[in-house]
Amino acid sequence: MKLSALWMAIEVGGTVAFAMSGLIEAMRKRMDIVGVFSVAFVSAFGGGTVRDVLLDRRPLFWVEHEAYLWLVLAMVLTAPWWLQVALRETGARLMTVADALGLGLFAISGASIAVAAGMSPLVSVLMGTTTAVVGGVARDVLCNEVPQIYRDHRPYALCAVAGGAVFLALAAHGVAGEWASAGGVAVATGTRLLAVAFDWQLPGWGIRRS
Amino acid sequence: MKLSALWMAIEVGGTVAFAMSGLIEAMRKRMDIVGVFSVAFVSAFGGGTVRDVLLDRRPLFWVEHEAYLWLVLAMVLTAPWWLQVALRETGARLMTVADALGLGLFAISGASIAVAAGMSPLVSVLMGTTTAVVGGVARDVLCNEVPQIYRDHRPYALCAVAGGAVFLALAAHGVAGEWASAGGVAVATGTRLLAVAFDWQLPGWGIRRS
Amino acid sequence: MKLSALWMAIEVGGTVAFAMSGLIEAMRKRMDIVGVFSVAFVSAFGGGTVRDVLLDRRPLFWVEHEAYLWLVLAMVLTAPWWLQVALRETGARLMTVADALGLGLFAISGASIAVAAGMSPLVSVLMGTTTAVVGGVARDVLCNEVPQIYRDHRPYALCAVAGGAVFLALAAHGVAGEWASAGGVAVATGTRLLAVAFDWQLPGWGIRRS
Structure with missing residues (x-):
């Protein structure tokens, strides 16, 4: 079956999309090449590093799959030549899709790794969401935002939570691992794409309410 | 004896107070529910997570005591309904006390875990203080402050240091664990409450001095 | 031989220079003694702590060599009395040299620890650079910058990368450990000092290029 090749393609696409979000933000802040990288x-x-440290898992996944490191390095080095093109409308749309796929895949793979490490359902969903979103949080902290x-008030982390919950529910009801994963990714990525397409908004969780 | 029930009550109160400090800060920044949680x-x-990672201790304490996770989740979900009340004067005063109790308890429990892991007195006091204050530091970094x-120039971390030092000194002089702990918590919490009540101020540690 | 005494002197000098960079930045932000420490x-x-956590190495190096902790503590406590002097021109120049030596030493010792832990050349160079620069990154994040x-656009991390690469290349070609280290430190520290002396500038890695 070619399912594993599909997973691999999604993982590469997600990693590229996540790296690009950092690359673009750093360039906007007019950082030098060290900052951008x-x-x-x-x-x-x-996200994956924090997950691995919290679960005490070694080797870290980017140590194990060093090709991803080289990929990000190559992206940064060549960015000035292709970034203009990537920022045009088609590129932006492609990136939204790749980012949503990465969100789904990282949420489910993170949750699945946590389950394998003996974590409870709540902790597993949290670990999956951590895998999917902590990279973006760290990016913004480093950029001083x-x-x-x-x-943002547009669902992102909640899509990862929903996907992780569906994955765990399917697995708990005896659905085979690959299919449960596919279902989880579909829910996380699907809800994210819908949220972007229809501009769903979360309410502020504010103090004003009486 | 009911001492362990007392510890448990303090721990719940401290956790609630620490979570509330984050919840209020995030709401002030007008974050959505993902940010607030x-x-x-x-x-x-x-703080406890950083301590556990530095000491290489697993499971993390919120993985071991998952009830705390559910508690914080429930607090966030219901916050819009009770927060107004909590912010009134009595609520604010109650929170100052709960926070001071949490400071003392986490400082001593952190130091005690570090001692059990074979750390030196200096490192143990640091680990206790880390347990008590790093959550607040991370909260402010995430809120971009x-x-x-x-x-703040009002003693907070130093109260944790003082409590940890007293705890270690008592234990070194043969005082039984529970009583040494009680002494440490009393010093940390007591000095903190005094600092708030009498508005103690630390001097700036400035460059201007000649 | 007195080489190990030389290493020790460089390590102390580098630690002092790194601690001073944080101390000065914190004082500029008008922090109290807790913030400055x-x-x-x-x-x-x-930097060393993140390296040790990522490589899952315990005890952490400041737990193992507790004297460094006491050194930093003593520096902070006495800072108001000597800092004025240190900030004058000779002091600033001395600090640039100590910082460059620290950069070189930490980059090479970090890379060498990573190699010993079985990491690949790319990961080892990254770990060395992490050791040398992450402390400064965390300092700036805590100071909300x-x-x-x-x-900065003035080479710093890249000097650590260059030194680490030279160290690994020398070691791979059979040069003995001590000499390979010396070569790596010389390259990292030397390029950094040249960058400061001649005001080398990295280009912005910007979006404007077409």
């Missing part, structure tokens, strides 16, 4: 690296690998996913 | 979570569990405890 | 501590030990090394 660092922020791109943290955006792409921060309040993390975007905390104030 | 993340910042409340980090405020409550950040200079950490409050670094610039 | 925390930022100095993180500047001096943050965009990390200086990301936007």
Whole structure:
């Protein structure tokens, strides 16, 4: 079956999209190449690294799959030549899709790794969401901004939570691992794409309410 | 004896107070529910998590005592209905006391865990203080502020240091564990409450001095 | 031989220089003594701590060599009395040299620890650079600034990369450990001092290019 090749393609696409979000933000802040590489690296690998440290898992996944490191390095080095093109409308749309796929894949793979490490359902969903979103949080902290996913009001982390919950529910009802994963990714990525397409808004969780 | 029930009550109160400090700060920044939950979570569990990672201790304490996770989740979900009340004067005063109790308890429990892991007195006091204050530091970093405890000039971390030192000194002089702990918590919490009540001020540690 | 005494002297000098960079930054932000100590501590030990956590290495190096902790503590406590002097021109120049030596030493010792832990050349160079620069990044995040090394455009992290690469290349060609280390430190420290002396500038890695 070619399912594993599909997973691989999604993983590469997600990593590229996450790295690009960091790369673009760092360039906007007029950083030098060290800043651009660092922020791109943290955006792409921060979530998985925090997950691995919290679960005490070694080797870290970017140590194990070093090709991803080289990929991000190559992206940063060549960025000035292709970034203009990537920022045009088609490129932006492609990136939204790749980012949503990365969100779904990292949320489910993170949750699945946590389950394998003996974590409870709640902790597993949290670990999956951590894998998917902490890179972006670290990116914004390094760029000296309040993390975007905390104030954007457009569902992102919640899509990862929903996907992780569906994955665990399917697995708990005896659905085979690959299919449960596919269902989880579909829910996380699907809800994210819908949220972007229809501009769904979360309410502020404010103090004003009486 | 009912001492362990008392510890448990203090621990719940401290966790609630720490989570509330994050919850309020995140709401002030007009974050959405994802931001409010993340910042409340980090405020409550950040210090203990950093301590556990530095000491290479697993499972993390919020993985072991998952009830705390559910508690913080429930607090965030219901916050809009009770927060107004909590912010009135009595609520604010209650929170200052709960926060001071949490400071003392986390400082001593952190130091005691470090001692059990074979750390030296200096490192143990540092680990206790880390447990007590790093959640608040992470909260402020995520909210894009200079950490409050670094610039507040009202003793907070130093109360944790004092309590940890007293705890270690008592234990070194043969005082039984429970009583040494009680002494340490009393010093940390007591000095903190005195600092708030009498508005003690630390001097700036400035460059101007000649 | 007196080589190990030389290493020790460089390590002390580098730690002092790193701690001072945090101490000065924190004082500029008008922090109290808790803030000044925390930022100095993180500047001096943050890089090595992150390296040790990522490589899952215990005891942490500041737990193993506790004298460094006491040194930083003593520096912070006495700072108001000597800092004026240190900030005059000779002091500033001395600090640039000590910082460059620290950069070189930490980059090479970090890379060498990573190699010993079985890491690949790319990961080892990254770990060395992490050891040398992450303390400064954490210092700037705590002071609520965009990390200086990301936007300074004057080579710093790249000198650590160059030194690490030379160290690995020498070791791979059979040069004995001590000499390979010396070569790596010389390249990292030397390029850094040249960059400062001749005001080398990295180009912005910007979006404007067409």
